[in-house]
Amino acid sequence: MRTRITELFGIEHPIIQGGMHFVGFAELAAAVSNAGGLGIITGLTQGTPEKLAAEIAKCHDLTDKPFGVNLTFLPAFSEPPYPEYIQAIAEGGVKIVETAGRSPEQHMPALKAAGIKVIHKCTSVRHSLKAERIGCDAVSVDGFECGGHPGEDDIPNMILLPRAAEALSIPFVASGGMADARSLVAALALGAEGMNMGTRFIATQEAPVHDNVKQALLNADENDTRLIMRPLRNTERVLNNAKVTELLAIEKEKGDTLQITDIIDQVAGVYPKVMLDGDMDAGAWSCGMVVGLIHDIPTVDELVRRIMAEAEGLIRARLTGFLDDEPAVARA
Numbered sequence: 001m002r003t004r005i006t007e008l009f010g011i012e013h014p015i016i017q018g019g020m021h022f023v024g025f026a027e028l029a030a031a032v033s034n035a036g037g038l039g040i041i042t043g044l045t046q047g048t049p050e051k052l053a054a055e056i057a058k059c060h061d062l063t064d065k066p067f068g069v070n071l072t073f074l075p076a077f078s079e080p081p082y083p084e085y086i087q088a089i090a091e092g093g094v095k096i097v098e099t100a101g102r103s104p105e106q107h108m109p110a111l112k113a114a115g116i117k118v119i120h121k122c123t124s125v126r127h128s129l130k131a132e133r134i135g136c137d138a139v140s141v142d143g144f145e146c147g148g149h150p151g152e153d154d155i156p157n158m159i160l161l162p163r164a165a166e167a168l169s170i171p172f173v174a175s176g177g178m179a180d181a182r183s184l185v186a187a188l189a190l191g192a193e194g195m196n197m198g199t200r201f202i203a204t205q206e207a208p209v210h211d212n213v214k215q216a217l218l219n220a221d222e223n224d225t226r227l228i229m230r231p232l233r234n235t236e237r238v239l240n241n242a243k244v245t246e247l248l249a250i251e252k253e254k255g256d257t258l259q260i261t262d263i264i265d266q267v268a269g270v271y272p273k274v275m276l277d278g279d280m281d282a283g284a285w286s287c288g289m290v291v292g293l294i295h296d297i298p299t300v301d302e303l304v305r306r307i308m309a310e311a312e313g314l315i316r317a318r319l320t321g322f323l324d325d326e327p328a329v330a331r332a
């Protein structure tokens, strides 16, 4: 399939694996890129620019295809050394960066000087337009359904994607709630040039996370996510568990006076315990509503092949079929 996104990034299929804390290691990024999509290493997960450089080198050993690095600009107690991370990315020969959180404006000169294409993840049309204005090459439009940080506007992709299509000139992918061929074809119909998946890629053979995480995704459904940290305007969609229930009770009790320190036990240092140790109640971890559409743990290659084959079937048979004269019942 050819879209402006496959052309921009030099990939075979318009499927991107979004950066994910303690999931986006070289093994998963390389598997996605080898399957013809765009795999992404999560920069800050590596801990230091030197360790990111090593992870990039490992990914080059695992794939000859293009892959990217995610740089997340979220509120943090101490600002990570972003210029050094960008230097490691540039020196590692990576030509694609997914930015997220705050605007990447101040880092655009360095990224562009290194010949890097930037796809910025945005949860609103206004942020997408800003990304376009500051020179981003593409946008990942992240709807309210998404795992992670959906922003504060609460606009689902059924509205957000066509609004982005109305407003943007640069290409964009649909992010949030994407799981299968139906998601991809719907995203294309709504004006996107491909899709970005987070949660779905965790439930794959190659995702380097504890098996308990994959099983938790199989066991959960679309009613099992919760929004946390809304009073802090740092809303995050997470999978419900004992610690999340505890956290929500604290939020209710504190109301508008909530401080991050009130819920630090439920949110700090959680990811290695969940993703590496499989301690599913260690705290709050991101998960999308799309978890309701995850019913198996295929290899990344099987998943991507299935999506592309079924997407072709949907477009050629189901959709064009609606335009045929033959009645639908006769086709069934």
Ligand SMILES: Cc1cc2nc3c(=O)[nH]c(=O)nc-3n(C[C@H](O)[C@H](O)[C@H](O)COP(=O)(O)O)c2cc1C
Pocket: 017, 018, 019, 020, 021, 023, 042, 070, 071, 072, 099, 100, 101, 121, 142, 145, 146, 147, 148, 149, 175, 176, 177, 178, 196, 197, 198, 199, 200, 285, 286, 287, 288, 289, 290
């Ligand atoms: C476990 C997990 C961790 C994530 N960590 C990050 C992150 O560190 N940086 C980031 O930009 N996005 C992060 N995301 C968001 C994803 O990149 C992607 O935008 C999101 O998962 C899309 O929604 P979906 O889960 O419905 O596919 C994370 C998502 C999940 C599920």
